[in-house]
Amino acid sequence: MTTTSAGAVALRPATDADRDHLLAVYGSTRQEELDQVAWPAGAREAFLAQQFAAQDHEYRRHNPDGSFDVIEVDGVPAGRLYVDRRPGDLRIVDIALLPAYRGRGIGAMLVRGLQEEAAREGRIVSIHVEHSNRAAALYERLGFALAEDLGVYRRMEWTP
DSSP states (O other), X not given: OEXXXXXXXXXXXXXXXXXXXXXXXXXXXXXXXHTTSOOOTTHHHHHHHHHXXXXXXXXXXXXXXXXXXXXXXXXXXXXXXXXXXXXXXXXXXXXXXXXXXXXXXXXXXXXXXXXXXXXXXXXXXXXXXXXXXXTHHHHHHTTOEEEEEETTEEEEEEOO
C-alpha cells in the first residue's frame, strides 16, 4: 500500500467477486464510444457484458502468468491493473481507473512503481495504447517512447 494525496492506494488480486467492479471499469473506458449509439433498453449493458467477458478471456489466455489486480483507494475498488512479467519485458496489459479516480495521480504512481521494478530487474516496461487514448500523454511524460505503430494501437516502451 502507498499513501498519496489521492488516498491509500493498494493492489489486490481480482477474484470472481470483483466481476461487477471490473465490468464497471471496462464500461467506463468505453463510455464515449458507446454514447454515440442509441441503445434499446438493456442492449448496452448486454453488449458491455459480452465485450468485457471476451476481453477478460483473451487477456487471461494471452497472459496466463499475469497478475490481474484490483486497484483500491482507501479500501474502495477504484480500477484494475493487469501486468504480465515476461522475460525482459514488464508488460502493462491494462490499467484503468473509474472516472472519479482519474486525474489524481494514481495511474502515474502505479506506472512509476512498475518502472522501478523493471529497472531493478533489468527489464523494459511496455504497453499497447490506442491512438485515440488520452493516457498516451501520461506515458510520454513518464518517459515512454513509440516502439511500434500497429495500426489502431501503438506499442510504447520505457527503458531504464
